[in-house]
Amino acid sequence: MDKFLKRKSTIDQSSSSVQENKVNDKENDPLKESHIQLEAILKDLLFDPTLRPKINHYHPNYRDAIQRFYLQKSCCQPRNHAFPLTKFGKGYRQFNPAWFGVYGDWLEHSVTKDAAFYLYCYLFRLAIISQAGLSFRGHDETKDLKNQGKFLGLLYFLAKHSEHFKSVVLKNALGNLKFIAPVIQKDIVNIVPNETIKAIIIDLGDDIFSVLIDESPDGSIKEQMTIAIRYVDKKGHVLEQFLGIVHVSDITAISINMALESLFCKHGLSLSRLRGQRHYRASNM
Incomplete structure (x- = not known):
């Protein structure tokens, strides 16, 4: 048989498959893909403070780079803009561009809204305290x-x-x-969770989700329940996000259902998109 059929080298096959795998790994490199996405985000960042999305709107992996970008780019200071007059009482006032020279490293002005902004508040706010709990x-x-x-x-x-x-x-x-x-x-303190939940709802969009409910009585043994949602984001990641703690009069099915509907209504969630429920320590459910 060797006279008529030439044997293929197993070494050649293995080496070629290794080379193909390396090529595929390079093409599907998640770090490279993430870097490309970050470059596209930085390229399209808006300069006007009013038009910028909030920092928590961006993926957590990109926020540090976006903050560094804005710090290096300096503040939005349209020094040559003709600032409009606004009526205050019996007189008129307008933004004074001379303030840019006094507070040049943090003062910003939005032409769109005709309002002043503080750059560091936009970038960091009170994240140091709130993120650490x-x-x-x-x-x-x-x-x-x-x-x-x-x-x-x-x-x-x-x-x-x-x-x-x-x-x-x-x-x-x-x-x-x-x-x-x-x-x-x-x-x-109240603004921080509200903004966080708003970012979660925006990330969820119009997709379906499931809900996780657990009993969580406080120190005075008042009945409370913690509510979280579980969904798949636009990148295919399964996420579980905490929505809040809700007081309930008792742990009957009616009370839990009413509290859940109230929370959904508050945050603009629809029961028609709910595809699953999981209840801990709620045997009556």
Whole structure:
């Protein structure tokens, strides 16, 4: 048989298959694909503060690069723009472009909305506190105390290390615009989860999802339930996202269902897109 049929070398076959696998690996390299996507995002980033998507709108893997990009690109400062007059009471006011020279490293202006913005608030906000799950307020926020809580502590730290920041916050703030009162801090705490859930709903879009419910009584043994949704994002990743804790009068099926519908209605979710439910410690379901 060897006279008529030439044997193929097994070494050649194995080497060729290895080369093909290497070529396929290069073509399907997830790091290369991610880098290409990031370059496309950076190329299309908007300069006007009003038109920019929020930082949490972007994938977590890209946020650091986007923040660095905006820091290196400098602020949106249309110095030659003819700023319009706006009526305030009996007089008219307009944005003063001379402020760009005074607060050049953080002050921005949106031509679209005719409004001023703070670059660092857009990039970082209070992510340091909220992402770490730390409390904002201290036990005692008296002026002379060294430990006044995380929120005031961060403000003092920024003021100490930035002359521009120091000139507009705390005792140097205009009038009563310090925004450090307990009510203001509570408003900030409430804004953080609302913005987070809004980003989750946007990521979900009009796709179907399932819901996960668990019993979570607090220290006073009040009935509560934690609610999360499970869905597949646009990249094919299975995600479980926490929506919140809801108080219920009891753990009957009717009460749980009413609380679930109320939460869905609040965030614009439809039961028609619900494809599955999983309940922990809820035998009556």
